[in-house]
Amino acid sequence: MKTDTLHTEDIRLYDVKKIREDFPILKKTVHGKPLCYLDNAATTQKPQIVLDTLNTYYTSMNSNIHRGVHYLSGVATDAFEKARIKVKDFINANSEKEIIFTRGTTESINLVANSFGRANIKEGDEIIISHMEHHSNIVPWQLLALEKKAKLRIIPINDKGELLSNEFEKLITDRTKLVSIVYVSNSLGTINPVEHIIETSHKYNIPVLLDAAQAVKHLPVDVQTLDCDFLAFSGHKLYGPTGIGVLYGKENLLDSMPPFMGGGDMISKVTFEQTTYNELPFKFEAGTSNIADAIGLGTAIDYISSIGMDNIASYEKNLLNYATEALSQIDGLKIIGQAEEKCSVISFIFDNIHPHDVGTLLDYEGIAIRTGHHCTQPVMQRFNIPATSRASFALYNTTDEVDTLVSGIKKVIEVFK
Amino acid sequence: MNQELKELYQQVILDHNKSPRNFKKLETANHTAEGYNPLCGDKINIYVETEDNKVKDISFLGSGCAISKASASLMSSFVKGKSIDEAKQIFEKFHELITGKLTEDNAIEELGKLKVFAGVREFPVRVKCASLAWHTMLAALKEDKKNISTE
Numbered sequence: 407m408k409t410d411t412l413h414t415e416d417i418r419l420y421d422v423k424k425i426r427e428d429f430p431i432l433k434k435t436v437h438g439k440p441l442c443y444l445d446n447a448a449t450t451q452k453p454q455i456v457l458d459t460l461n462t463y464y465t466s467m468n469s470n471i472h473r474g475v476h477y478l479s480g481v482a483t484d485a486f487e488k489a490r491i492k493v494k495d496f497i498n499a500n501s502e503k504e505i506i507f508t509r510g511t512t513e514s515i516n517l518v519a520n521s522f523g524r525a526n527i528k529e530g531d532e533i534i535i536s537h538m539e540h541h542s543n544i545v546p547w548q549l550l551a552l553e554k555k556a557k558l559r560i561i562p563i564n565d566k567g568e569l570l571s572n573e574f575e576k577l578i579t580d581r582t583k584l585v586s587i588v589y590v591s592n593s594l595g596t597i598n599p600v601e602h603i604i605e606t607s608h609k610y611n612i613p614v615l616l617d618a619a620q621a622v623k624h625l626p627v628d629v630q631t632l633d634c635d636f637l638a639f640s641g642h643k644l645y646g647p648t649g650i651g652v653l654y655g656k657e658n659l660l661d662s663m664p665p666f667m668g669g670g671d672m673i674s675k676v677t678f679e680q681t682t683y684n685e686l687p688f689k690f691e692a693g694t695s696n697i698a699d700a701i702g703l704g705t706a707i708d709y710i711s712s713i714g715m716d717n718i719a720s721y722e723k724n725l726l727n728y729a730t731e732a733l734s735q736i737d738g739l740k741i742i743g744q745a746e747e748k749c750s751v752i753s754f755i756f757d758n759i760h761p762h763d764v765g766t767l768l769d770y771e772g773i774a775i776r777t778g779h780h781c782t783q784p785v786m787q788r789f790n791i792p793a794t795s796r797a798s799f800a801l802y803n804t805t806d807e808v809d810t811l812v813s814g815i816k817k818v819i820e821v822f823k
Numbered sequence: 824m825n826q827e828l829k830e831l832y833q834q835v836i837l838d839h840n841k842s843p844r845n846f847k848k849l850e851t852a853n854h855t856a857e858g859y860n861p862l863c864g865d866k867i868n869i870y871v872e873t874e875d876n877k878v879k880d881i882s883f884l885g886s887g888c889a890i891s892k893a894s895a896s897l898m899s900s901f902v903k904g905k906s907i908d909e910a911k912q913i914f915e916k917f918h919e920l921i922t923g924k925l926t927e928d929n930a931i932e933e934l935g936k937l938k939v940f941a942g943v944r945e946f947p948v949r950v951k952c953a954s955l956a957w958h959t960m961l962a963a964l965k966e967d968k969k970n971i972s973t974e
Contacts, residue, residue, distance in 0.1 A: 437825065758841075762863045762888035763832075766946065770825045779864050792864035792886050821824065821832060822840075822889070 420721045425713065426802050428453040439772025442810045447592045447620060447751050447798035448776050449642045452706070456646060459705040463698045471697055472671060472688075486697050489704030490687070493652055496707045497637065498628040503657050503686040507700050510651035511619040512542040514638030515586070517653055517690060518615055519546035521663045522636075527583050529555040534577050534585045536561040536569055537788055538594055541781045543586055543617045561587070563788060567594035567743035575606050585614045589621035593780040593796065594743030595726075595751030597625070604633055613659065619643055623800065624722060624749040626715040629654055641699060645801075646706035650699035653690070660686050667692040710801070718801045725799050726750040729808045733797075736815055742794050750799035753780075759822045761795040767821060768795075771814040830942030831949070832889065839893035844900050849882040858885075858959030860951055865891050869959045878902050878910055881960070888952050890943065895956035897936055907964055913937070914957045920944070921953045 426432050429451045434441045443451060463485070469478035471486050487502070494502045508514045523546075527533065533547050537560050544558075551558055559577045562570045585607045590597050604614045613635035621627055622639045629637055636659070641650040655663075665672055665683055669692035675682045683689045710718065729752055733739055742753040755761065765777035776796045779786045786792060797811055824832075852870035859866050867885035871878060881903055883895045902910045917937055919925035923944035931938050943953045 760863075760886075760888035760892075762865075762949075762952065763890075766831070766949070767828065770828050778862060783864075786864060792866065817824075822837065 420713075420717055422721070422802065422804055426804075428455065428709070429802055430454055430457070432802060436772040436774070437770045439770075442771070442773040442807045442814075444797040444799060444803065444807065444811060445774045445776050446623075446800035446803070447643070447780075447796065449648070450623060450645045450800050451802070452645055452647065452702075453709050455709055456702050456705050460647065460698050460702050463701055468698075470694055482697055485701045485704075486695065489700045492704040492707045496627075496711065497622070497652075497654055498630050499654055500630060501657055504654055504660065506653040506655065506660070506687045506690045507695050508638075508651045508653050509649055509696070510640040510642070511617060511638045512546075512651075514636075514651055514653035515542055515615070515617065516546045517666045518586075518636050518638075518655070519550045521666045521690075522613075522659070523547075523550045523584070524554070525664055527551075527554050527556050530581055531556045531583045532559050532577075532579060532581045533557070534559045534561060534574070534582060534587075536587050536598070537563045538567065538569070538591045538596065538598075538782065538785050539586075539588050540592055540617065540619070541783070542619075543588060544784070547586060556583075557581075560784075563596075563785075566745050567591065567596050567785075568745045568747075569596070569598050571599050571602055574603060578607070578610055578612065582610065582612050585612055586617070587614065588617040588619075589627075590618075590624060590749045590751075591743070591782070591785075592620050592751065593753055593782040593785050593794065594745065595748040595753070595798075596743060596745040597621075597747040597749055599747075600632060600634070608633065620749060620751070623710075623718075625719055635659055641703035641706065644703070644706055645710060646703035647699035650696045650703050652703075657686065660690070665689055665692070669693045671695070713801065721801065722750040722799060725803060725805065725808070726752070728805050729797065729799065729811070732808055732812050733815075736812065736819070738819065739815065742789055742791065750803075751796065752798070753794035753796045755791055755794050756819075756822075759818060761793045763822070764795045764815070764818050767818045768811075768814045771810070771817065773811055773814045775811075827942070827945045831946055833939045833942065835897075835936065835939045836889060836893040839896040840889035843883075843892055843896035845882040845896065845903075846884065847882050848884055849880055851880065852882070854963040856959050856963035858955050858962070860887070860891070860955050862948070862951060863888060865952065865955060867891070867895055867956055867959050869895075869956065869963045871960065871963050873907065873964070876908070877906050878904065883956060887955070888949075890940075890949050890952040891955050894940065894953045897939070898956050898960065901935065901937055902960070910964070911961065914961065917957060918954060921950050922947075 431451045467481050469482040471483040490502045490505050493505045561574050607614045615636035616634045618639045623644050637654040642648040672692040674684045761777035778793050849870035851872045854871040865887035870882045872880040881899045921943040
């Protein structure tokens with residue numbers, strides 16, 4: 407691996423220049439300016455080694471998995487199952503049976519809503535989510551609640567964008583059947599006190615799903631230490647390909663759940679009278695899986711593991727502090743989301759400049775940020791704003807890029823003076 | 824500033840964004856509608872007072888980007904006093920302008936001040952910003968009570 411020198415706890419050895427060389431797209435220019443990619447909460451760029459893996463898969467391994475008796479099918483099955491073990495080790499799951507490949511976080515949450523939810527949630531039951539959920543952790547539960555005549559209860563947030571965790575326990579009733587909560591907010595950057603949420607929920611025997619779409623790329627995540635019951639994330643936000651994601655679930659829970667989708671690979675025996683389902687995790691992987699991208703995700707995990715999640719987290723924390731300070735000094739700029747515990751995501755607004763205009767003008771400086779509601783409209787309603795501009799930083803971003811952002815924003819202010 | 828950007832953010836647009844005309848609730852309105860652009864969260868309320876098939880008065884309220892706000896402001900000034908049919912025809916031309924389909928100089932000149940939006944054609948994602956106010960006004964004239972969305 408190219409980044410062997412980074413096998414160290416010492417943040418001083420974090421060689422961001424060398425890391426940037428692993429990402430070919432970062433050499434690109436946009437509107438004649440060097441690309442300054444600060445839209446990592448939407449998706450991350452891919453290192454060459456992930457791109458090479460996809461190419462190698464299709465040029466020398468491509469075959470359908472699990473059922474073939476021929477050579478290539480064996481090779482592809484082996485690589486696919488190795489990727490599952492990499493995911494298992496990455497989040498420290500107990501067994502690879504607990505790792506289900508999906509299309510992404512959204513599908514993972516929908517799987518739980520449709521399988522666990524439809525089997526366990528009945529009329530009058532309650533599901534607890536928070537005010538800072540992504541639409542993907544709101545709408546599946548609303549659909550379920552509508553079907554079952556169940557209710558959604560919402561944990562409120564304060565003006566800094568932090569969960570009011572003491573309000574959380576008050577929402578629990580004997581009808582609460584599930585708590586589904588975002589680990590790290592995509593629009594505010596807040597790291598939620600999920601340990602407290604899980605511990606409290608378990609006192610009442612309520613399972614907890616963590617939406618870890620943002621968390622897994624910023625923080626070391628250990629499902630056994632957290633003791634969460636489900637955890638969902640996407641490959642493309644973790645330097646891997648699009649179209650591949652993961653649902654982790656505790657084995658006993660997954661075992662007790664009915665299948666989500668029916669089809670090939672998820673069965674062990676089919677007659678017209680009856681079907682017996684395959685064992686875990688295959689019970690939840692109907693149809694041909696996204697084999698290439700699962701293997702690509704495995705390589706992305708190898709890549710970030712070689713740098714070390716602790717090193718990445720410390721580096722990004724420094725970058726966040728630097729950016730927060732630099733942006734705070736800009737006249738008229740207000741940061742939305744000022745939680746004590748934050749990941750490297752900064753949402754900001756101006757009184758007189760709409761985020762959409764900020765985004766278009768920065769684009770011409772080569773700076774890619776996201777503008778809008780970030781699929782968290784209730785957060786926008788909470789802060790009484792239509793939208794924000796959001797800069798989100800990843801393991802390859804630099805303080806120079808923060809400076810580029812700051813000078814870009816100053817140019818925007820000039821235009822709207 | 825880059826040339827394409829200069830075309831988009833012309834002084835007239837920046838000016839109308841800063842001090843929008845007819846930016847109020849029209850108490851005498853007999854047609855209203857709310858428009859919404861889910862892409863950027865822009866919201867606009869349009870108030871129209873019609874008399875004898877003419878737009879006697881028009882105003883708007885809402886929040887949006889410079890393009891959408893300036894578009895609403897310039898639209899309101901432009902259609903005031905015009906017949907409802909004229910307003911519809913102007914929008915057709917305006918839509919052709921912002922999508923780059925209106926190329927003839929004479930036709931562009933007919934749009935008067937509205938021609939400052941020609942720069943939008945280089946920014947396909949901003950077409951919705953420029954057209955939101957128009958869609959909403961036409962919905963108001965139709966007395967369509969439903970919310971208007973550009974999606």
